[in-house]
Amino acid sequence: MKRYATLKDIATTLNISTATVSRALANRLDVNPATKKLVCEEAKRQNYRPNPMATRLQNKRTKTIGLVVPEFKSAFFPNVISGIQKVIDEAGFHLLITQSQESMEIEEKNLKLLESNMVEGILISITREGENDDYYQRLIDSGIPIVFFNRVSSKVNAPKVIIDDYKLAFFATEHLIYNGFKKIYHLEGPVKLSVSKERKRGFLDAMKKHHREITEKTISTAGVFSEKGYLAMQKLITKNDLPDAIFCFNDPTALGALRAIKEAGLKCPDDVALVGFSETEIAQLVEPPLTSIEQPTFEIGETAAKLLLEQINENPPPYRSVSLTAKMNIRKSSMNIKK
Amino acid sequence: MKRYATLKDIATTLNISTATVSRALANRLDVNPATKKLVCEEAKRQNYRPNPMATRLQNKRTKTIGLVVPEFKSAFFPNVISGIQKVIDEAGFHLLITQSQESMEIEEKNLKLLESNMVEGILISITREGENDDYYQRLIDSGIPIVFFNRVSSKVNAPKVIIDDYKLAFFATEHLIYNGFKKIYHLEGPVKLSVSKERKRGFLDAMKKHHREITEKTISTAGVFSEKGYLAMQKLITKNDLPDAIFCFNDPTALGALRAIKEAGLKCPDDVALVGFSETEIAQLVEPPLTSIEQPTFEIGETAAKLLLEQINENPPPYRSVSLTAKMNIRKSSMNIKK
DNA sequence: TTGTACGCGTTATCAG
DNA sequence: CTGATAACGCGTACAA
Numbered sequence: 001m002k003r004y005a006t007l008k009d010i011a012t013t014l015n016i017s018t019a020t021v022s023r024a025l026a027n028r029l030d031v032n033p034a035t036k037k038l039v040c041e042e043a044k045r046q047n048y049r050p051n052p053m054a055t056r057l058q059n060k061r062t063k064t065i066g067l068v069v070p071e072f073k074s075a076f077f078p079n080v081i082s083g084i085q086k087v088i089d090e091a092g093f094h095l096l097i098t099q100s101q102e103s104m105e106i107e108e109k110n111l112k113l114l115e116s117n118m119v120e121g122i123l124i125s126i127t128r129e130g131e132n133d134d135y136y137q138r139l140i141d142s143g144i145p146i147v148f149f150n151r152v153s154s155k156v157n158a159p160k161v162i163i164d165d166y167k168l169a170f171f172a173t174e175h176l177i178y179n180g181f182k183k184i185y186h187l188e189g190p191v192k193l194s195v196s197k198e199r200k201r202g203f204l205d206a207m208k209k210h211h212r213e214i215t216e217k218t219i220s221t222a223g224v225f226s227e228k229g230y231l232a233m234q235k236l237i238t239k240n241d242l243p244d245a246i247f248c249f250n251d252p253t254a255l256g257a258l259r260a261i262k263e264a265g266l267k268c269p270d271d272v273a274l275v276g277f278s279e280t281e282i283a284q285l286v287e288p289p290l291t292s293i294e295q296p297t298f299e300i301g302e303t304a305a306k307l308l309l310e311q312i313n314e315n316p317p318p319y320r321s322v323s324l325t326a327k328m329n330i331r332k333s334s335m336n337i338k339k
Numbered sequence: 340m341k342r343y344a345t346l347k348d349i350a351t352t353l354n355i356s357t358a359t360v361s362r363a364l365a366n367r368l369d370v371n372p373a374t375k376k377l378v379c380e381e382a383k384r385q386n387y388r389p390n391p392m393a394t395r396l397q398n399k400r401t402k403t404i405g406l407v408v409p410e411f412k413s414a415f416f417p418n419v420i421s422g423i424q425k426v427i428d429e430a431g432f433h434l435l436i437t438q439s440q441e442s443m444e445i446e447e448k449n450l451k452l453l454e455s456n457m458v459e460g461i462l463i464s465i466t467r468e469g470e471n472d473d474y475y476q477r478l479i480d481s482g483i484p485i486v487f488f489n490r491v492s493s494k495v496n497a498p499k500v501i502i503d504d505y506k507l508a509f510f511a512t513e514h515l516i517y518n519g520f521k522k523i524y525h526l527e528g529p530v531k532l533s534v535s536k537e538r539k540r541g542f543l544d545a546m547k548k549h550h551r552e553i554t555e556k557t558i559s560t561a562g563v564f565s566e567k568g569y570l571a572m573q574k575l576i577t578k579n580d581l582p583d584a585i586f587c588f589n590d591p592t593a594l595g596a597l598r599a600i601k602e603a604g605l606k607c608p609d610d611v612a613l614v615g616f617s618e619t620e621i622a623q624l625v626e627p628p629l630t631s632i633e634q635p636t637f638e639i640g641e642t643a644a645k646l647l648l649e650q651i652n653e654n655p656p657p658y659r660s661v662s663l664t665a666k667m668n669i670r671k672s673s674m675n676i677k678k
Numbered sequence: 679t680t681g682t683a684c685g686c687g688t689t690a691t692c693a694g
Numbered sequence: 695c696t697g698a699t700a701a702c703g704c705g706t707a708c709a710a
Binding site for chain 1 (some may be wrong): 343373388389390391392393396399401411412413414416417418422424433434435436437438454455456457480497521594597598624625626
């Protein structure tokens with residue numbers, strides 16, 4: 001590795017002590033302006049940069065925070081990360097990014113990695129497999145604050161950043177009801193995720209409010225990915241149990257369902273209307289464009305990072321969680337043609 | 340911040356020297372098995388973790404590499420990053436990720452940030468604005484190896500990972516020609532990027548090989564994003580200068596063009612066929628599904644990281660660049676209906 | 679205003 | 695086999 005100029009280098013060429021150099025570069029008041037100027041010039045000449053390891057060893061801070069996301073392929077997390085980066089860059093922190101690949105085991109491995117790198121705090125969106133609650137708690141107890149976002153722990157008490165899934169699912173369902181759809185189904189997300197539960201709850205409450213019949217066929221499980229939505233929809237088609245409209249757990253699921261609909265020679269929204277959730281750019285590009293809930297991804301990242309930095313400070317405020325508002329983009333896929 | 344157990348802590352509780360503890364934990368041969376066992380048990384009891392800052396300060400290595408990508412929103416770079424992560428994790432390195440947001444100025448700022456964090460090497464895909472060639476060269480000269488991937492510097496001599504854009508553009512164009520399309524246009528990418536030039540060159544050579552007429556209208560510039568493709572296509576439509584088929588610089592551009600085609604009441608591929616490049620998942624989900632070149636994103640990341648680690652070693656091999664193979668997925672958007 | 683001396687947690691060297 | 699000591703680069707009491 002390259003050798004960098006050190007305080008000592010500057011000190012010897014200038015025939016002064018390293019202490020003075022250190023003070024000069026820290027722009028202290030108790031140092032002769034003349035020498036200060038000299039030091040700064042020499043530092044520039046030698047292209048001096050403080051050695052971050054030495055500094056961190058000295059003040060016992062890594063100025064690093066860790067991030068664990070389930071995956072990287074959909075646009076959702078990359079956008080969140082952009083928001084995180086912005087906030088922590090401004091605060092002079094670094095970010096160590098890891099991916100759990102939706103596996104609890106890899107998630108725990110990542111947490112250990114971050115821990116042994118002495119991150120000062122952790123941002124995490126948990127896997128759909130389940131929750132490493134004991135480990136989260138141990139980290140918090142040992143002094144490493146955690147902020148959950150999007151997919152949060154249901155048991156651990158810590159700051160959380162979410163959107164109001166319940167409310168938006170409720171609205172999305174009412175939107176279908178007001179549009180005159182009679183038989184409305186729901187494709188549920190991974191049953192262990194709290195977001196799945198919240199969206200289902202919103203759906204069911206909207207259905208109940210409007211006195212819609214709910215049977216065991218109303219809800220089927222479809223997971224997070226497109227393929228699962230495709231299979232779930234196929235099953236409905238082969239069972240000849242077609243609803244007028246479906247509120248889907250997320251966009252990939254809805255797009256998978258859409259593919260199944262098309263392949264069966266059916267039409268959306270004519271035969272089956274669809275509503276998705278967690279918009280990506282894809283939603284507006286398919287045919288028909290997909291009605292979907294758009295989450296403020298960048299803002300989620302910013303907010304989570306801010307909450308974490310708060311906790312890292314010496315006098316952390318009490319935990320507070322933030323619920324951000326999302327919006328519904330109504331497009332062709334939920335239009336009622338028959339009406 | 341949390342206080343961690345140190346070598347000293349273990350040493351004092353065991354009444355031995357820190358040196359012995361250090362040796363024991365490093366699993367050296369020259370240490371009594373009995374004491375070794377004692378030390379390891381005590382280390383586990385106190386949940387000892389080596390302080391990475393101290394180690395790095397000591398061996399003068401950060402074990403960190405830096406990454407600069409233009410953006411994060413398309414699926415392309417996140418997938419590449421997954422490949423990078425895999426390789427450098429296995430090598431025990433860390434990754435510092437930065438985004439240039441397609442700005443040369445931010446790119447340079449990022450490089451400085453990475454430099455002052457003493458990264459041992461840098462992976463970069465440059466902005467579409469242009470190249471900070473002098474700065475890349477200075478970094479390399481000062482001992483920080485750089486590996487370019489995807490969007491590479493045309494001037495700086497360093498390892499590069501690319502796909503054979505020329506060849507694939509040539510094939511894609513021939514595919515349109517063999518399919519019987521007569522009037523074929525090209526939507527060009529950012530003129531400063533070498534990938535744009537290569538893809539254009541491949542397009543033009545294929546056209547020449549088959550003796551197709553090339554006028555000043557054959558090529559129009561469309562940039563990287565969907566919006567630009569949309570506008571470029573609109574212009575062609577209003578000028579009433581419709582080709583049979585268009586080879587587009589990338590998928591977003593093609594999807595933008597597709598939107599313009601639909602809005603004008605035209606049909607793809609009936610009126611205008613399209614071919615994209617750099618597949619994302621979107622390509623197969625739109626209507627009609629888009630014929631597109633699929634790049635091995637994960638492998639690009641892996642390869643770039645490997646090349647960089649090679650350079651970081653004490654005896655770096657001579658620079659070598661790698662050209663990976665991509666494949667063409669033929670779908671409905673380039674079918675010739677009229678034929 | 680400046681210099682001396684020490685500590686942060688490790689590892690390496692040398693002596694015992 | 696083990697211990698004392700120095701060194702990595704920086705910041706900071708304390709002394710001058």
